[in-house]
Amino acid sequence: MALLYAAQLSPSKPELIAAWLPVAPYGPGAPVALERSGAYRFDDPAGEVGIETHLMRDADGVIYQVPLTYRSAPLDGARSVGEMEHSVLGRRYVYDATTDPVYVQQLLSTIYGGGREADQFLHVDGAEPRPIDNTTHATGSGVTGVEPPTVTDVRAVPDGTDTVIEAGGVTVVVHHRPVEIEPGGPVLLGEWDGGRGVLATLR
Numbered sequence: 001m002a003l004l005y006a007a008q009l010s011p012s013k014p015e016l017i018a019a020w021l022p023v024a025p026y027g028p029g030a031p032v033a034l035e036r037s038g039a040y041r042f043d044d045p046a047g048e049v050g051i052e053t054h055l056m057r058d059a060d061g062v063i064y065q066v067p068l069t070y071r072s073a074p075l076d077g078a079r080s081v082g083e084m085e086h087s088v089l090g091r092r093y094v095y096d097a098t099t100d101p102v103y104v105q106q107l108l109s110t111i112y113g114g115g116r117e118a119d120q121f122l123h124v125d126g127a128e129p130r131p132i133d134n135t136t137h138a139t140g141s142g143v144t145g146v147e148p149p150t151v152t153d154v155r156a157v158p159d160g161t162d163t164v165i166e167a168g169g170v171t172v173v174v175h176h177r178p179v180e181i182e183p184g185g186p187v188l189l190g191e192w193d194g195g196r197g198v199l200a201t202l203r
Contacts, residue, residue, distance in 0.1 A: 008086075008087040009084050009085070009086055009087070010084060011084055013054070013084075014034070014036065016081060016084060017034065017054060017066055017068075019082065020066070020082065021034070021064060021066060024066075024176075025158035025163070026064075026158060026160070026162065026163060026176040028058070032058045032059070033058060033059045034056040034058055035057050036054065037055040037056065037057045037063060037135075037136075037195070038054075038055045038136035038193055039052055039053060039054045039135055040053055040118075040136040040138045040190070041053070041118045041120060042103065042107065042110065042117065042118055043106065043118040044102055046102075048072070048102075049069050049071055049100070049103075050069060050070035050071075050092075051067075051069055051097060051102065051103050051106060052067075052068055052069075052070070053065060053067040053068070053097070053138070053199075054066045054067075054068065055178075055190075055192050062177065063177060063178055063192075063197075064176055064177060065174070065175065065176045065177070065190075066176070067096070067097035067098060067103060067174065068081060068095065068096070068097050069094070069095045069097045069102060070084075070086075070092045070094055071092065071093045071094075071095065072089065072090070072091070072092065073093065074093050075100060077099070078095040078099040078100050079095060079096040079098075080094070080095060080096075081094040081095055081096055082094050096156075098165055098174050099154060099156045100154070101151045104151050104154050104165055104168075104172070105148075105150070105151040105167075105168075107172060107174075107188065107200060108148045108149060108151065108167070108170070108172060108202075109148045110138070110139075110140040111140040111141065111142075111143070111148075111186050111187065111188050111200065111202055112140065112142070112143045112146060112147065112186070112202075113142065113148065114140050114141065114142030115139075115140050116137065116138060116139045116140070117134055117136065119131065119134070120132050120134060135192065136190060136191065137190065137191045138190050139188070140187075140189075141186050141188075142186070143186050143202070148168075149167070149168025149169050149170055150168055151167045151168045152168075153167065154166075155167070161176050161177045162176065163176065170202065171202070171203040172200055172201070172202050172203065173200060173201045173203060174199070174200045175197070175198060175199060175200060175201065178190055178195070178196075178197030178198060178199050179197055179198045180196075180197050180198075181198055185201065185202060185203075186202040187199075187200060187201050187202065188200040188201075
């Protein structure tokens with residue numbers, strides 16, 4: 001379960017992504033007009049790290065998958081996207097999630113276990129959290145009879161519009177531009193408003 005807050009963010013997530021994407025290793029290399037197509041979250045079992053992946057569409061209809069993690073303290077070795085002030089949680093340190101072991105662990109667990117994105121609940125002023133609809137669905141294809149590896153360290157290398165991640169003795173490729181292919185192996189599949197595709201592939 002992902003618990004969200006009705007909070008003010010400075011800068012906002014769209015502002016942060018608009019500044020990050022042109023300089024991201026997988027980005028277009030120049031500012032582009034973006035609109036949000038959807039987002040999905042994974043759950044951190046420890047409840048410490050926010051894990052959110054945004055799907056952004058440019059003026060030509062190209063979808064960019066932008067995975068982010070939100071932390072209360074800096075993370076050595078991770079690629080920084082920026083910082084934001086959260087009116088409920090305080091200062092948040094934002095990272096390219098492909099370089100954050102908590103994201104990679106949950107990505108692998110979802111693929112191996114045939115899992116799905118986290119259900120989301122909105123917390124407003126002390127009231128009972130209420131469920132909100134997910135705008136993107138992410139589903140792991142599953143790996144029969146094999147447990148996901150434990151991730152402690154991450155090595156993330158850009159490869160065009162992909163990021164190749166080595167962690168826990170396996171390799172997983174995050175497709176920042178979701179690909180429309182028939183999966184030939186274990187994958188994370190995505191469905192969002194107006195589209196579907198492979199979000200990540202296990203090698």
